[in-house]
Amino acid sequence: MSLAPGTFVVVPLNRREMIGVVWDGPPDPDLPAARLKDVIEALEVPPMTASLRRFVEWVAGYTLSPPGAVLRMAMSVPAALDPPARQVGWTLAPRPPAEGAVRLTAERRRVLALLAPGEVRAGAALAEAAAVSPGVVRGLADAGFLVPALLPEAASPFARPDPEHPGQPLAEGGQAEAARALREAVARRRFGVTLLTGVTGSGKTEVYLDAVAECLRQGRQALVLLPEIALSAQWLERFRRRFGVAPALWHSELTAKTRRETWRAVAEGKAPVLVGARSALFLPFPDLGLIVVDEEHETAFKQEEGVVYHARDMAVVRARLAEAACVLVSATPSLETLTNAEQGRYARLHLDHRHGGASMPAVEAVDLRKHPPERGRFLSPPLIAAVTETLARGEQAMLFLNRRGYAPLTLCRTCGHRLRCPNCSAWLVEHRAQRRLQCHHCGHAEPPPLACPECGTAGSLVPIGPGVERVLEEASALWPEARRLVMASDTLPGPAAAAAAAQAIRDREVDLIIGTQIVAKGWHFPHLTLVGVVDADLGLAGGDLRAAERTVQLLHQVAGRAGREERPGRVLLQTFSPEHPVMRALVSGDLDAFMRAEAAARRPGGWPPFGRLAALIVSAEDEREADRAARDLGLAAPRGEGVQVLGPAPAPLALLRGRHRRRLLLRTRRDVAVQPILREWLSRVDVPGGVRVQVDVDPVGFL
Template identity: 70%
Template sequence: MRPRPPEEEFLVITSPRLAAAPPHENKKPERVAGLLGQEEAGEAQVTDAARVKVLLPYPFAGAFDYLAPPELALQPGDVVMVPLNRRAEVGVVWDEDPALPPEFRTPPSPPVPAHRLKPVSAVLDVPPLPVASRRFVDWVAGYTLTPPGLVMAMALRLNAYDPVRAVVGWQRAPSPPEDARITPSRARVLAAMPEGAAPRETAELARAAGTGAGVLRGMAEAGLLVQVPMRREAAFHRPDPAHPDAAVLSDDQQANAGMLRRAVHERRFSVTLLEGVTGSGKTEVYLEAVAACIAEGRQALVLLPEIALSSQWLDRFTRRFGTPPAVWHSDLGSKQRRAAWRAVAGGEAWVVVGARSALFLPFTDLGLIVVDEEHETAFKQEDGVTYNARDMAVVRARLSQAAILLVSATPSLETLTNAEAGRYRRVTLAARHGGASMPSVAPIDMRDAPPGRGLFLSPVLKTAIDATFARGEQAMLFLNRRGYAPLTLCRACGHRVQCPNCTAWLVEHRARRILTCHHCGHTEPVPPKCPACGAEGSLTAIGPGVERITEEATAAFPEARILVMASDTLPGPHAAAEAVRRIAAREVDLIIGTQIVAKGWHFPHLTLVGVVDADLGLAGGDLRASERTVQLLHQVGGRAGRAEAPGQVLLQTYTPEHPVMQALIANDFASFMRREAEARRPGHWPPFGRLAALIVSADSAEAADETARALGRAAPRGEAVTVLGPAPAPLAILRGRHRRRLLLRTRREVAVQPILREWLAQVQPGRGVRVDIDVDPVSFL
């Protein structure tokens, strides 16, 4: 969390509503609390009308009661300063949501006696949180069983209330004194500012006159200049829905775009699945819905699963509308985030593209939400407030009476089930844009065509890459594993180098000569000898990562220009934009990447995709392993053949008979998902039932086991309820904490929140033990 600004800084940004306040209101917040403390409050005979609830960004059960000084005229949503213990804290004036489902409500706390209440100290000069934002906070908190203050902190974004300095400029005084002394420097200033000229900022005017700011201040003292407030330029320009560079859509695209535009024009809540094969132009189609939203005078939000994707998307948007949108993601600096937050709150940001946290921005009139690549697990936040941005986006749209589009070539089973049940509308783009055809998909049976000893690329794949280069086309190798090797093993004693903080092997990154844990970030140098037996030169890398594949590809194709696309090599949107530029300019022959290459890129000269280990995602007991593997590999393969030249996808696999491989080879995603649904329905697994996980973590295994066993004994029972566990989590130790899991499964019509709340109330976790709740888990680690 960012350090809080000093209290004096808040006084600079106090609302004009304090102008008529008594003198003591301009003192520090603690002083205000002292002057209007318990004794005075008790003597004032406070009524309920003077009581106000303030939600603070901390894990409290709910809002706190404070006194509302009449001169502040407090309204729900106001961002305020309040005393808390001996500190001054920022919070939001909160109100009750009468429409919040009963199962999301927590029992109210008894009211605090009036004589114990402290007054609100000040109102900050920040746009208030709109009612839809407040209701969204309540809903997310209730659904995920998260303290509402922690959810509100995501909506408030603590740096959004930093001071905003007024912009002032200089203008000629209307009646300058006749005897004012005019020096050469002052003459140049007056020459740079003719009679009736618009105000100019200090730096601009001083530069034009070739002088310093001190001369301007001296002229003001002499009565020659006056300072005037200047209008702050809007941070973002309004995108033009009728911009002349709009793409020419096919008949099929036009028909689907028309349906999406009508959904926006209805100005009411609706959910539409936009399903289209890779390369069908889904982005251009849903940008027409964005255009309709802008024409309606409402704001639009587009959620992307990866920050890196924003580079190519922003280029498309700017070509379509003539100006870029507002951007929101974790790589922005505090100044950019503050400007974006205020522009959204002030209605100046018409379109926002961002990561999942953009859902919590304070939109004044949200008319459209687009969730691009809605099937992506990156939309699930696992740390802090645990929520699925795709599902919460549907709630956000309902609260704003907005349309929402869920966009994917490989929709999640949850979304497909809702569409087939009629809860979601469905529009489909069945063909690629511009006459391009879908790539052919073929397996390489690694039992019949194995790579050489110590290698990982089949001769069949290498031959296909050579042929691709000979035609002057680009190829891609995909392996969803970072680093050089996932395991370092001692040949002498069999020791496996493991993370000291997690039950995970350390991954070798040979280029940096380190071993690292991708779960906790622990890093150490590659040891010269085995840490267990001391044998020198006995450590060997087991298995491939993208670095090792790059090493092999460099040896096999020495003339090829190779680019690696992974989170290690593309740390942000700027690096991704440069990579895209190089690929489009044909400065790259072979792209080697992890899952980041599967997410919506358009590489027109790429015709061959080779999947190094197609079986990788099928290991383990994950409920969604097959679904995710089909989605990922279908998306990766969809990068090939998106222009005139046909595409080819080769899957290196040891199980070509597996249903996942057969679905990819036949390009029959729909049939595979129907079979997946039939397998889940009898056991009431999602989306035909509900899941919630309890994750117990502690510094010691004994403490974790004790609380986990107590939860197991108190587990709810019933015909529609099943509890699995407790059991050690697959990552039994994470960041030094021992972890145990319990899984609650219910039928779809059963709300899990009251069950979880009653269950947790029966068990008091041990000292230092934490119980985290994950409603609708995506990961089972």
């Protein structure tokens, strides 16, 4: 066999046969020839490109992951490595029986009349077209009139988008200028990163779709990453309007057959545009010309299990290795991305105005100390009045609370016992509609007990705090005539449900939307004019480094759903701290000033993006083993100028899925490479077999 680098092969490994990739690089001079085994088979699939091989190596090195674990993500559909099976049909026999030798009925003649010389058609399709039974087709074959033949290869399931298809015209000035700059960046066929910002509703999607069109004109492939696949419903409609066809999709909801076809189409260059979740970054594009990361600030782009990576940052690397343009898009960009733009690493384009002349919504803080809800309720009188007025005008309103279920905590009013997950250090969340208590970390679920499991008192368990189901209950009592819809990840389990919900809202079949963070991103509801945030303080608790930044981003995004067309929008933020910098920034609309203040607060301490962080998460089923391993790592911690190790300490989620967890945090100056420090640190400690040490370079969460 002649095997080039990138060829997919089957090889023997112990007593198994495994799929691998021929890699390039220097051979191992110390490997004895006697240990080498023959490759069993080379697979008929386009080879993995050099840029993707370098990307696998880069991600493995950066995240301190085994290269094989990263490679597995790039060949995540093993069935796609086998060529698709060719189907067999029927064609006219080259030497049919002599005329009169076999009686030809009218049905048989109709079948023969449908086939041109050399044409191959499937038996079922042939029978259907001739309006006969399949037995008539088989009878012609038995009589020698038809012979089996391979059907032609099926056309690509993905139609080529038309870059010249007339789409929504871009507004002169901001939109048109930004689109021109992005087209030029793609046409240069060189690596570069552009940050595209703009107020919510300013038409950023239409602008970067113009860059996708230029990528198609260049004959290259484009990848668009979305943080939530539920967002794809309205996004796909915009794509169809712009290009006349749908793009290829990549997400966890696809069937095995569709994943196989999509992976193969991407590898063969037959999927010109693909939109997907973060894992789409590892698909085998032969000529990637553009990567767009929409809502680049979203933490959903961070993979927390297995190979721990941030898809936004890895998208920049993938684009550099492929000599492609990269566009990061957000109305509320992360401080890391803003800093890169300010320091000249990224170009920046900004859209100042909403598309079509719509104005930004007016944002007001409702001080819950002055306007408290009724006892046992969660909506304040000013918010109730605003929703009532909005519904009376025939407009739509939204109540936002970033908390699923009915109540986040259930406790016994007799003894104070709190119902918690047996596998995690987390409270069980009541989902009253499904009559279950559930852990949102490990998935454990159980029916609500009739009596307190601690003291045995019957009927003493009470829900504490609101979730969206409890807000729905309150809204049902306040506005019984309003047609209500809950939008949360457990009520919209996939893209199809999200698309149906969005269509119902657009068709004005819904008056009041009650949702979690799934409603905050990307949706365009033309008749929605009021957004009420039930608990604007929710994300500020917990001491997370990025708590204020994330809260501003989330609430600004959800506020941006209001007043996106001709009717003005209004946003009410229920808060106990209207004087908090986050609330002041949202009311004033001056997010730039808030981000400057956030940067000024982080810079002196060297916190990201002005310093580097890497976390070690130690976990074990045995708590003592976790403590010992964490202690040993703490004793072996690196020392030196610009290097500091915090911990070990119990993780905020000290028990997760039955494993006890301890954390250590490495903090360094920005100019210090953390990977060599981490490798040397880990090499000094013997970790027992039952203990797992997960490395998280550039953590975005600290649970």
